Amino acid sequence: xxIQGRQPEARAPGSPAERGSVSQAVLNMVDDLSxxxxxxxxxxxxxxxxxEDASEAALRMEGIQPAxxxxxEDxxxxxxxxxTLNNELEARVARRTDELDRINRNMEAFxxxxxxxxxxxxRAMSGFSEALLDELGEGISETGRDYARRVRDASRKMSxxxxxxxxxxxxxxAELHREEIDLSSxxxxxxxxLASQAPERRAKFEIVDGxxxxxxxxxxxxxxxxxxxxxxxxxAKREMTLISFESxxxxxxxxxxxxxxxxxxxxxAFTDRLFQPFQRLHKAVEYPGNGIGLxxxxxxxxxxxxxVWAEGQVDRGASFHFTVSTEEQxxx
Amino acid sequence: MSQPYILLxxxxxDDEELTLLALRRAKIVNEIVVARDGAEALxxxxxxxxxxxxxxxxxxxxxxxxxxxxxxxxxMRADPRTSLLPVIILTSSKEHDDVVAGYNLRTNxxxxxxxxxxxxxxxxxxxxxxxxxxNQPPPGGARGATAVGALTQGAAARTDx
Numbered sequence: 001x002x003i004q005g006r007q008p009e010a011r012a013p014g015s016p017a018e019r020g021s022v023s024q025a026v027l028n029m030v031d032d033l034s035x036x037x038x039x040x041x042x043x044x045x046x047x048x049x050x051x052e053d054a055s056e057a058a059l060r061m062e063g064i065q066p067a068x069x070x071x072x073e074d075x076x077x078x079x080x081x082x083x084t085l086n087n088e089l090e091a092r093v094a095r096r097t098d099e100l101d102r103i104n105r106n107m108e109a110f111x112x113x114x115x116x117x118x119x120x121x122x123r124a125m126s127g128f129s130e131a132l133l134d135e136l137g138e139g140i141s142e143t144g145r146d147y148a149r150r151v152r153d154a155s156r157k158m159s160x161x162x163x164x165x166x167x168x169x170x171x172x173x174a175e176l177h178r179e180e181i182d183l184s185s186x187x188x189x190x191x192x193x194l195a196s197q198a199p200e201r202r203a204k205f206e207i208v209d210g211x212x213x214x215x216x217x218x219x220x221x222x223x224x225x226x227x228x229x230x231x232x233x234x235x236a237k238r239e240m241t242l243i244s245f246e247s248x249x250x251x252x253x254x255x256x257x258x259x260x261x262x263x264x265x266x267x268x269a270f271t272d273r274l275f276q277p278f279q280r281l282h283k284a285v286e287y288p289g290n291g292i293g294l295x296x297x298x299x300x301x302x303x304x305x306x307x308v309w310a311e312g313q314v315d316r317g318a319s320f321h322f323t324v325s326t327e328e329q330x331x332x
Numbered sequence: 333m334s335q336p337y338i339l340l341x342x343x344x345x346d347d348e349e350l351t352l353l354a355l356r357r358a359k360i361v362n363e364i365v366v367a368r369d370g371a372e373a374l375x376x377x378x379x380x381x382x383x384x385x386x387x388x389x390x391x392x393x394x395x396x397x398x399x400x401x402x403x404x405x406x407x408m409r410a411d412p413r414t415s416l417l418p419v420i421i422l423t424s425s426k427e428h429d430d431v432v433a434g435y436n437l438r439t440n441x442x443x444x445x446x447x448x449x450x451x452x453x454x455x456x457x458x459x460x461x462x463x464x465x466x467n468q469p470p471p472g473g474a475r476g477a478t479a480v481g482a483l484t485q486g487a488a489a490r491t492d493x
Contacts, residue, residue, distance in 0.1 A: 117424075119424045119445070119447055120344050120346065120347060120424055121346070122447045123346070123347065123350065123445060123446075123447050123449070123452065124346035124347070124350065126447055126448050126449045126452075127346070127349075127350040127353070127449035127452065128346070128350075129449075130449045130450070131350075131353055131449075152448070152449070155447060155448075156447060156448045159447035159448070
């Protein structure tokens with residue numbers, strides 16, 4: 001397309017020369033107009049083309065529409081399926097929760113009856129063996145007396161075992177109420193309690209200040225009582241008892257603590273058995289205990305999202321380490 | 333008025349015998365009336381109250397046939413004649429719920445029976461000494477007639493040993 005711009009001749013009309021230039025101008029204008037028409041035609045054609053294309057697109061769209069509707073319908077079906085599945089799942093979860101609740105309640109009832117019903121016969125064994133001794137008076141031999149004493153001691157021991165089993169189950173069932181706890185001051189009061197019970201012992205406690213953790217108060221108390229109590233027990237034969245409570249080095253990237261002592265230690269080959277209930281690495285006459293303490297510690301730490309491990313050598317002391325999850329980790 | 337009695341509510345015959353033995357050892361001379369379930373305890377309690385006789389001390393087991401120990405305590409606290417009487421819960425259970433329920437019903441003490449007999453006998457002796465001798469009973473309640481000398485001498489002997 002060409003657009004020609006022509007300047008009209010600037011002459012007054014009338015003269016032949018003027019007329020000539022006027023007609024020339026008209027011609028020019030007509031010429032221009034025909035150019036315009038061409039343009040219009042071209043654009044009309046283009047518009048028609050576009051319309052044609054659009055109608056093709058519309059046809060195609062019409063073809064697509066049912067497919068889309070089908071897909072939507074399918075989606076609707078899927079949605080219903082998902083909803084049904086969801087409902088089923090929820091129902092199943094509710095059923096399982098009910099089941100678990102029932103099992104828990106049974107467990108509670110069982111624990112209760114263990115506590116109540118097993119203690120009564122034990123009390124009878126202990127009481128009547130003693131009453132028997134009284135009845136027989138001087139008429140009983142030294143051996144007979146010894147046997148009666150054994151009955152009494154055994155029933156007492158069994159009652160301690162029952163209590164500790166109950167404690168272990170309590171530790172597993174108790175609800176966790178986590179809060180910020182000052183472990184340093186807790187450790188210090190446990191240590192001073194132990195030291196005051198045996199003022200004749202020479203002991204040094206090194207407890208690092210400001211150790212805090214986000215834990216259950218009464219359960220972590222059990223952990224520290226057991227670990228520091230064990231350290232105290234297994235250092236009884238040392239001239240100078242050394243017990244420390246510190247945090248794990250920062251480069252481990254974990255919130256953790258350890259109790260170290262200079263006591264009897266243990267054979268590292270048996271490390272795994274330390275945390276099993278009723279497993280003991282030392283003779284009961286040497287170091288009394290029922291082997292339930294570290295099992296409780298292990299369960300409590302597990303419930304706090306941490307782990308527990310021990311390091312030691314025979315006669316060269318032991319250290320017990322534990323980690324706990326932090327408040328930030330819990331809130332993730 | 334007849335001598336104030338001790339009401340022992342206990343369903344286990346072994347525990348009953350051991351408690352009686354422990355009370356005898358403690359030289360407690362009050363009459364001891366045994367109820368073997370909660371219903372019997374309430375019957376005895378209110379029948380005797382009708383005659384003007386109230387227990388100086390009630391030793392109450394919790395796990396009882398028919399009417400539980402806590403129910404017995406609830407009835408006692410609800411009746412003006414018995415509401416202030418000293419009651420000791422003496423049981424095998426130290427379940428949190430039982431302890432709380434006991435104190436909510438204004439038990440005067442909650443003692444878990446020790447398994448070892450010497451400890452059990454000591455607990456019964458101290459309880460008798462405290463509740464029948466040293467404690468000032470509520471108005472209208474009866475003070476225990478006890479061999480005070482025997483009880484306190486026992487205490488002295490133990491501190492020496």
